[in-house]
Amino acid sequence: MALIVMKFGGTSVADMDRIRNVAQHVKREVTAGNKVAVVVSAMAGRTNELIGWVNDATKTPDPKEYDAVVSSGEQVTSGLLALCLQNDGVKARSWHGWQIPLETDDAHSKARITDIKGESLKSSVESGTVAVIAGFQGISPDGRIATLGRGGSDTSAVAIAAALDADLCDIYTDVDGVYTTDPRIVSKAQRLEKVSYEEMLEMASLGAKVLQTRSVELAMTKNVRLAVRSSFDDPASVPAVSLDGNSTIGTLVCNEDEIVEQQVVSGIAYAKDEAKVTLINVADEPGVAAKVFGPLAEANINVDMIVQNVSADGATTDMTFTVPEDDLARAISVLEARKDELRYEELKGATDIVKVSVIGVGMRSHAGVAANMFKELADKGINIQAITTSEIKISILIDAAYQELAVRTLHSLFGLDQETA
Amino acid sequence: MALIVMKFGGTSVADMDRIRNVAQHVKREVTAGNKVAVVVSAMAGRTNELIGWVNDATKTPDPKEYDAVVSSGEQVTSGLLALCLQNDGVKARSWHGWQIPLETDDAHSKARITDIKGESLKSSVESGTVAVIAGFQGISPDGRIATLGRGGSDTSAVAIAAALDADLCDIYTDVDGVYTTDPRIVSKAQRLEKVSYEEMLEMASLGAKVLQTRSVELAMTKNVRLAVRSSFDDPASVPAVSLDGNSTIGTLVCNEDEIVEQQVVSGIAYAKDEAKVTLINVADEPGVAAKVFGPLAEANINVDMIVQNVSADGATTDMTFTVPEDDLARAISVLEARKDELRYEELKGATDIVKVSVIGVGMRSHAGVAANMFKELADKGINIQAITTSEIKISILIDAAYQELAVRTLHSLFGLDQETA
Numbered sequence: 001m002a003l004i005v006m007k008f009g010g011t012s013v014a015d016m017d018r019i020r021n022v023a024q025h026v027k028r029e030v031t032a033g034n035k036v037a038v039v040v041s042a043m044a045g046r047t048n049e050l051i052g053w054v055n056d057a058t059k060t061p062d063p064k065e066y067d068a069v070v071s072s073g074e075q076v077t078s079g080l081l082a083l084c085l086q087n088d089g090v091k092a093r094s095w096h097g098w099q100i101p102l103e104t105d106d107a108h109s110k111a112r113i114t115d116i117k118g119e120s121l122k123s124s125v126e127s128g129t130v131a132v133i134a135g136f137q138g139i140s141p142d143g144r145i146a147t148l149g150r151g152g153s154d155t156s157a158v159a160i161a162a163a164l165d166a167d168l169c170d171i172y173t174d175v176d177g178v179y180t181t182d183p184r185i186v187s188k189a190q191r192l193e194k195v196s197y198e199e200m201l202e203m204a205s206l207g208a209k210v211l212q213t214r215s216v217e218l219a220m221t222k223n224v225r226l227a228v229r230s231s232f233d234d235p236a237s238v239p240a241v242s243l244d245g246n247s248t249i250g251t252l253v254c255n256e257d258e259i260v261e262q263q264v265v266s267g268i269a270y271a272k273d274e275a276k277v278t279l280i281n282v283a284d285e286p287g288v289a290a291k292v293f294g295p296l297a298e299a300n301i302n303v304d305m306i307v308q309n310v311s312a313d314g315a316t317t318d319m320t321f322t323v324p325e326d327d328l329a330r331a332i333s334v335l336e337a338r339k340d341e342l343r344y345e346e347l348k349g350a351t352d353i354v355k356v357s358v359i360g361v362g363m364r365s366h367a368g369v370a371a372n373m374f375k376e377l378a379d380k381g382i383n384i385q386a387i388t389t390s391e392i393k394i395s396i397l398i399d400a401a402y403q404e405l406a407v408r409t410l411h412s413l414f415g416l417d418q419e420t421a
Numbered sequence: 422m423a424l425i426v427m428k429f430g431g432t433s434v435a436d437m438d439r440i441r442n443v444a445q446h447v448k449r450e451v452t453a454g455n456k457v458a459v460v461v462s463a464m465a466g467r468t469n470e471l472i473g474w475v476n477d478a479t480k481t482p483d484p485k486e487y488d489a490v491v492s493s494g495e496q497v498t499s500g501l502l503a504l505c506l507q508n509d510g511v512k513a514r515s516w517h518g519w520q521i522p523l524e525t526d527d528a529h530s531k532a533r534i535t536d537i538k539g540e541s542l543k544s545s546v547e548s549g550t551v552a553v554i555a556g557f558q559g560i561s562p563d564g565r566i567a568t569l570g571r572g573g574s575d576t577s578a579v580a581i582a583a584a585l586d587a588d589l590c591d592i593y594t595d596v597d598g599v600y601t602t603d604p605r606i607v608s609k610a611q612r613l614e615k616v617s618y619e620e621m622l623e624m625a626s627l628g629a630k631v632l633q634t635r636s637v638e639l640a641m642t643k644n645v646r647l648a649v650r651s652s653f654d655d656p657a658s659v660p661a662v663s664l665d666g667n668s669t670i671g672t673l674v675c676n677e678d679e680i681v682e683q684q685v686v687s688g689i690a691y692a693k694d695e696a697k698v699t700l701i702n703v704a705d706e707p708g709v710a711a712k713v714f715g716p717l718a719e720a721n722i723n724v725d726m727i728v729q730n731v732s733a734d735g736a737t738t739d740m741t742f743t744v745p746e747d748d749l750a751r752a753i754s755v756l757e758a759r760k761d762e763l764r765y766e767e768l769k770g771a772t773d774i775v776k777v778s779v780i781g782v783g784m785r786s787h788a789g790v791a792a793n794m795f796k797e798l799a800d801k802g803i804n805i806q807a808i809t810t811s812e813i814k815i816s817i818l819i820d821a822a823y824q825e826l827a828v829r830t831l832h833s834l835f836g837l838d839q840e841t842a
Contacts, residue, residue, distance in 0.1 A: 016477045050497065056437045057501050058508035065507070068515045069500035072493040076471065079490035080478050086486070087479035094489045098519070099564055143520055 002167040002245035003035040003125065007135065007157035010044035011174050012231035013077050016084075019043075023084040024235035025172065026130060030090050032240030037121070037131040037164060039157040040081055042073025063108030067137070067147045070109075071097070074134035074153070082132045092130040095121060098145060102138035102156070110149035113138060113156075118163035125164060133160060151212025158215045162222035167245025169224050171211060172231035177251035178203065178210055180416040181268040186408050188417040192266060196256040199266045200226075202359045202393045206269035211253070219253065226253040256361055264362035264369065265414035268407050271355045272400065274304065275328035276385070277321055279335070281345035284317040291342055292319065292335070299334050301327045305355070305386040305397055316345070320386060322397060325351055353385065354403040357395040358410055369414075370394050376413050382406055423588040423666035424456045424546065428556070428578035431465035432595050433652035434498050437505075440464075444505040445656035446593065447551060451511055453661030458542070458552040458585060460578040461502055463494025484529035488558070488568045491530075492518070495555035495574070503553045513551040516542060519566060523559035523577065531570035534559060534577075539584035546585065554581060572633025579636045583643035588666025590645050592632060593652035598672035599624065599631055601837040602689040606828050609838040613687060617677040620687045621647075623780045623814045627690035632674070640674065647674040677782055685783035685790065686835035689828050692776045695725065696749035697806070697818065698742055700756070702766035705738040712763055713740065713756070720755050722748045726776070726807040726818055737766070741807060743818060746772055774806065775824040778816040779831055790835075791815050797834050803827055 006026060013019050022038075029036050041047075050070045054061050078094040085092035100121050104111035125131050135153030140146040148155050154171060161169035177191040178200065195203075197220035204213045210228055219226050229250025241247050256262070282288060289308070296303055304322045311317040323331045332349050335342065363369050373394060377384060382405065386397040398406055411417060427450065429443050443459075450457050462468075471491045475482050499515040506513035521542050525532035546552050556574030561567040569576050575592060582590035598612040599621065616624070618641035625634045631649055640647050650671025662668050677683070703709060710729070717724055725743045732738040744752045753770050756763065784790050794815060798805060803826065807818040819827055832838060 016474060019478070053437060053497075053501055054504060057440070057504035060508075061504055062507055065500045065503045065515055068503075068517070069497050072496050075493050075496075076474075076490050079486045080474055082486045082489075083475060083478035083482055086483055087481075094486055096489070096566075145517075 001033045001035060001243050002241055003164055004029060004241050004245065005037045005039060005157050005161040005164065005166045005169040006172060007039040007153060007170065008041065008172045008231055009153065009174075010041040010047070012172055013040055013081070014044040016080070019077070019081050020084050021235060022081060022231060023088055023090070025231065026085060027088050027090050028235055028238075028240050030130060033243060034241055035125050035128065037125050037133060037160055037166070038081065039133045039135040039153060039160060040074060040077040041135055041153040043077055046073040046076070064144050067108050067145050071134070071137040071145045071147050074136050078132045078134040085130055085132070090130055091128060092132055093124070095131055095133045097134060097137035098139040100133070102159070104138040104140050104146040104148070106140045106142065106146070108140065108144070108146050111138060111140060111146035113148070113159045116159055116163035118160070122164050151214050154212045154215035155218060158218045158222065158224050158226070161224045162218070166224070168227055168241055168247065169219070170227045170229060170241065170247065172229055173210060174230065174232060175210060175228075176230035176233070176249070177228050178253070178267070180266065181407055181411050182270070185404050186411045189411065190416060190418045192251050194252045194254060194259045195266055196259060196361050197253060198256070198392055199359050199361055200253045202357065202390075203267055203269050206271050206355070206357045206359070206395070216253065223255065227251065228253065262362050263360060263415070264366045265358055265360035265416065266362075267359050268410045268414075268416070269357045269359060270403060270407055272403070273325045274322045274353060274355050274397075275325045276350045276353045276397065277323060277328070277331055277335070278348040278350075279319045279342070279344040280348065281316040282319055283343050284311040284315060288342070291338070295334050295338060296323070296331060299330060301331050301334070305388045305395065307386045322353070322355070322386070352400045353397055354400045355395050355397055356403065356406045356410065357393050358414065359393045361392050363393070364391055372413060373410060376409055377406060380405060380409055422454045422456060422664050423662055424585055425450060425662050425666065426458045426460060426578050426582040426585065426587045426590040427593060428460040428574060428591065429462065429593045429652055430574060431462040431468070433593055434461055434502070435465040437501070440498070440502050441505050442656060443502060443652060444509055444511070446652065447506060448509050448511050449656055449659075449661050451551060454664060455662055456546050456549065458546050458554060458581055458587070459502065460554045460556040460574060460581060461495060461498040462556050462574040464498055467494040467497070485565050488529050488566050492555070492558040492566045492568050495557050499553045499555040506551055506553070511551055512549060513553055514545070516552055516554045518555060518558035519560035521554070523580070525559040525561050525567040525569070527561045527563065527567070529561060529565070529567050532559060532561060532567035534569070534580045537580055537584035539581070543585050572635050575633045575636035576639055579639045579643065579645050579647070582645045583639070587645070589648055589662055589668065590640070591648045591650060591662065591668065591671075593650055594631060595651065595653060596631060596649075597651035597654070597670070598649050599674070599688070601687065602828055602832050603691070606825050607832050610832065611837060611839045613672050615673045615675060615680045616687055617680060617782050618674060619677070619813055620780050620782055621674045623778065623811070624688055624690050627692050627776070627778045627780070627814075627816070637674065644676065648672065649674065683783050684781060684836070685787045686779050686781035686837065687783075688780050689831050689835075689837070690778045690780060691824060691828055693821065693824070694746045695743045695774060695776050695818075696746045697771045697774045698744060698749070698752055698756070699769040699771075700740045700763070700765040701769065702737040703740055704764050705732040705736060709763070712759070716755050716759060717744070717752060720751060722752050722755070726809045726816065728807045743774070743776070743807070773821045774818055775821045776816050776818055777824065777827045777831065778814050779835065780814045782813050784814070785812055793834060794831060797830055798827060801826060801830055
């Protein structure tokens with residue numbers, strides 16, 4: 001038998017019918033002989049309702065009370081799913097974060113997991129009782145409920161899987177796996193059977209919204225095998241996880257060495273929520289970059305791509321960089337406040353840009369990916385405004401109007417198009 | 422200063438505006454120099470929503486999971502009230518049952534409190550931080566959440582008051598105190614300034630719905646002084662509890678010896694939710710009562726008033742008793758199943774009856790109350806179908822049509838009518 005963790009997000013448990021559907025997915029695995037721990041989110045919409053009340057109570061909520069209120073949504077779902085399982089003849093019980101206990105630091109509302117004392121949880125699961133765990137929450141050093149922040153339930157699931165030494169952590173979501181790119185843009189996009197943690201990390205942080213970055217990082221560190229699959233499949237029509245912990249559906253996120261035939265490029269990601277800032281005719285002198293980026297860092301604004309042109313006159317230069325779109329207004333005001341010091345001629349902000357990235361661990365051993373990419377885009381008349389690279393990805397900044405053309409072009413160029421039958 | 426517990430029920434915390442109003446009541450007490458612990462119910466309607474989901478999940482819910490789901494309502498209110506208090510500049514924190522811990526037995530969904538380890542709660546309250554406690558819940562011996570059943574939040578409040586050795590437990594509700602009778606029936610009903618535990622117990626169990634019987638019993642046992650008052654008063658217009666723990670508004674429920682001028686009769690209660698069962702021509706022989714009431718007790722049906730007529734023929738008799746209206750159908754079917762054994766001629770059930778009770782600790786030392794009562798009712802043409810008495814109350818069963826007349830008549834007879842100005 002395999003010990004598996006199954007995680008279901010808010011849309012998968014949105015109402016009682018959906019929760020009953022989840023119970024069928026779980027029952028299939030139990031019937032096949034697997035031991036199961038389930039991690040659940042709040043019913044879709046509940047968390048927003050709770051946050052709405054908190055914000056109605058005060059503009060500056062105490063994070064400890066915020067957590068005490070907001071964590072209740074997951075507790076409700078865990079109890080209801082345990083009841084649905086029992087009603088289907090499956091032994092089950094709910095676990096709140098403090099009951100495990102899943103221990104966190106004291107950074108309430110964005111807490112990090114410090115330890116999971118999983119002995120009683122593990123012996124309960126191994127005795128054949130399905131554990132239905134309220135995701136997103138743990139207990140802080142002073143005995144208060146702490147929530148894990150955005151993507152918290154995915155992170156709970158991976159941490160629980162590590163603590164239970166699970167064979168597989170199945171993340172059920174509203175898509176049936178990880179694709180070579182967004183199927184809404186490229187109809188020939190293919191589902192990846194396997195993808196490495198590092199590639200998934202790049203895809204997650206670059207705008208493919210299937211998994212939260214934080215949970216993939218934790219899976220990589222703890223060597224937890226993740227599967228991304230759909231909760232909207234008919235529970236009866238899909239095969240159970242095999243008794244050695246393998247799934248034949250969805251996408252497996254795993255160690256590179258589990259992937260035998262590695263493509264050079266695994267996927268094309270894009271991110272529209274970036275904004276571009278340009279400083280025109282800023283002084284080209286030592287220390288100017290520190291003067292620009294120091295204050296932005298202090299303001300907690302994350303700068304991503306940076307391009308500094310070669311100075312034409314030897315005295316001034318243009319500097320371009322990207323920030324999250326939500327932070328653009330703050331970035332502009334931080335730099336305007338320092339205009340006298342920076343002595344730039346003009347400050348421009350733009351949001352009509354998109355970042356497109358080509359990702360693949362195979363790029364480590366294959367030269368020429370960048371050259372091919374730039375040539376093909378140039379042939380299509382797409383102007384590249386900035387470039388950043390890592391060992392396993394190349395990102396470019398282009399005019400937003402060219403987003404679809406660029407993604408489709410690169411998807412074809414690197415052989416990712418699905419062959420039509 | 423006084424240490425007080427303030428309890429607010431579901432209608433008092435029904436929405437954010439009502440919760441802000443509660444915060445004002447609490448702030449008034451803190452500003453006056455009192456130390457405060459608050460016990461809250463779920464926002465009105467939330468518990469029913471949660472129970473609805475539980476019943477949708479399964480017809481036979483596991484009480485442990487029922488408790489895990491249903492207890493979340495109080496947790497939400499406690500966090501939200503703590504946030505409203507903080508927003509008003511009052512130091513506050515929420516406490517869930519397991520955090521105190523308020524320990525219970527393992528009778529989930531109707532658990533009884535076994536112990537309250539209140540040291541950290543008490544030191545927090547005494548340091549000047551308002552404790553906002555989720556009512557209705559505790560932690561069972563196996564570390565699961567247990568709820569206290571009907572009236573649980575009142576019981577939580579009294580138990581917390583006892584554990585904190587509070588000077589007063591203020592029960593805020595939607596009426597402004599305990600009345601000599603229902604003001605909807607008798608416009609001259611008066612608010613009682615003080616009432617003894619024993620009288621309140623009779624009133625609570627006889628249909629005056631202000632306080633749950635269980636919480637009054639606990640208050641009597643633990644000698645906790647209770648005040649019943651309205652959360653709908655303008656928080657700014659009512660005086661704070663005095664620093665020796667006395668309130669000048671509402672009704673104080675206390676020990677008999679705190680009440681100086683005790684009336685003979687304190688109040689008139691009535692209960693409409695009773696039903697009458699009559700067995701006609703049942704065998705008048707030893708053991709027949711056991712044969713009738715044994716099976717009813719086994720079926721967990723509570724029999725209240727019992728009348729057995731003197732036998733006219735020496736062989737058969739009529740027997741009349743009351744049961745809760747909700748149990749009438751079951752009582753009838755239990756007795757029909759035993760018709761051969763009981764050999765009665767006819768079995769009749771009726772719900773067009775009402776129980777009216779006259780209550781007062783002064784009756785212990787005053788003879789003649791019953792005689793006065795029966796004469797006055799006879800003068801009004803009201804036929805008494807059954808009578809039960811205790812040291813401090815006389816209850817009669819009458820035709821439902823005479824309910825208002827009987828209550829008004831007795832209210833006047835025992836000098837309870839308010840003098841008009």
